[in-house]
Amino acid sequence: VWIDAGTQIFFAYAIGLGALTALGGYNRFNNNCYKDAIILALINSGTSFFAGFVVFSILGFMATEQGVHISKVAESGPDLAFIAYPQAITLMPVALLWAALFFFMLLLLGLDSQFVGVDVFITGLLDLLPASYYIRFQREISVVLCCTLCFVIDLSVVTDGGMYVFQLFDYYSASATTLLWQAFWECAVIAWVYRADRFMDDVACMIGYRACPWMKWCRSFFTMLVCM
Template sequence: LFKPVGLGYASMVIVFFCNTYYIMVLAWGFYYLIKSFSSTLPWSDCDNEWNTPSCIEIFRHQDCKNASFANVTVGDRNMTLLNISSGLDEPGHMNWELMLCLMAVWVLVYFCVWKGVKSTGKIVYFTATFPYVVLIILLVRGVTLPGAYDGIMYYIKPDWSKLEEVWIDAGTQIFFSYAIGLGALTALGSYNRFNNDCYKDAFVLALINSGTSFFAGFVVFSILGFMAAEQGVDISQVAESGPGLAFIAYPKAVSLMPVAPLWAALFFFMLLLLGLDSQFVGVEGFVTGILDLFPSRYYHRYKREIAVAICCLLCFIIDLSMVTQGGMYVFQLFDYYSASGMTLLWQAFWECIVVAWVYGADRFMDDVARMIGYRPFPWMKWCWSFITPCVCLGIFLFHLVNYKPLTYNNVYVYPWWGEVIGWCLALSSMLCIPVSLLYKLFRGAAPVHHAPTPDLQTPRRGPADPRAPPPTTEAAHFVRG
């Protein structure tokens, strides 16, 4: 359905970029986890070789009200283990310890994915459930700290002056959080039972995802509230966004707590497990799409293992640019452009158009009813046809009109050639759709809705016996879980 208009290729490009840069969160988390196994956290003092003269040590209950002092504490890039350089044009030297952590994480991902969802489904029993245990432990500890109440109130109290900006950010974050437009969930769904209730699964996924994110916010801001109270500053001065929250602000806050190494190790272990789940889905979705592109005559006994190895190796080579001192700038370049809100909104808009207007919303509704045994609510058809594409297009245009050049830590502005690279990353997926349509037209092919693929013309699709069991029980559980 999506191949003639390039949506499938666009999804593959986006999920490839996600696999490339997202694993750096795992590598950083693993790196910080290893450094947490010490009597004193490395980022809690200024006795390290990577510290600069501007480094200032922070002590608990220190009576200091200087706001600039707090900004140095949180924002000084040289106080982190990553030892970030001054800009994208200064890559600096490679962090070999971080590179080894990156290699270890990719090896772990490979051996968890190489046999398919049958083996991965067993691993997620642990990786998907244990983080909730850690979150509960961290929350119980966090709410007992002084200043936690102020941090939580800062989290749940809305700032109406930023409502416009928040809606844009929230709209784009929802697409990334639910992996909309990436094709990864579609690939995993292909392993499920034909009669699996995907309609119910979609609601369950949305509730669990949003609930977990909301719950995790209490954990983070209770600790940040404690950090603000210890330094005697407003919490807005210690709250970071993006990677700075997990690898600058939160580690500094944990370093002020009693038994700091324990809480740091728990936090980064949880971060590693959560990231592994997302990475499994991304790599599995990309490899499934790649294998589907090759005809059966190219079958090889170890075709899947080879495809996973090539994918992991290629991504690892690209990731080497992110383990240097300037790696954080490269990471944010990928994050801001390659899998940004604009690319996902563009992708989701065209998916709605193809499903609702090219294939037909009523026809798609009949297919879903044939699979799950009942018809979804009629408003779903209105969502596919009007509401969702209009919302996607509206946020996309608003995002485009209010586009701002990428900055790091609200201070460093990327050079013009950095923006050019970023837009090339974004357009590499967005142009797949118009280029594929033009290619079909120049080849003299009929319009998509006049020349559907043979399987779309079949009045009844699915297995010969709808009661047939799925390929594996673990695969079905992995998709549902």
């Protein structure tokens, strides 16, 4: 249960996935990253708390209608989004409108996640290229090539055995163990290879002051212990 909860936090905050690093690259050099981190955590936690009321109110209603325990209504994942919720929507007034809005919301949730995912890959790739390799519209061309490659790979998900391919990706590439170890090694590289003091000096140069010492200990020890 704790591993699943940790995985959900990783996905909710995009921790260890490069999204925050890529998006942070668009900020001003002197932008206060610590302030942004606190604001992001508060907004995300508030949104998740509110979403919990929405999800479990629907599940509780379905459990009452079916006369079963709430844990028997649906598991998390595809069953919740494509079975339990559509069943609940059919019992609401103007069901067709609510069904259209619900699946349009799912479409937007998937698209905005892909925007960030592609940007992470493209930003990291272009940052590795030397300036001598610069060509006009190279970012636009890179995005088209990346999206085309992802489209070709993802065609396997819409085949007859696509659900098994999806579960394979979900279990191995986005599993709790993979994310936790990825975050562990990221912290290890920053704290022990790049050095935590050097990293804090870099941040201090950006925001104008040095963070509290406990930030160093979190990066060097506490976060790595939690990931383990």
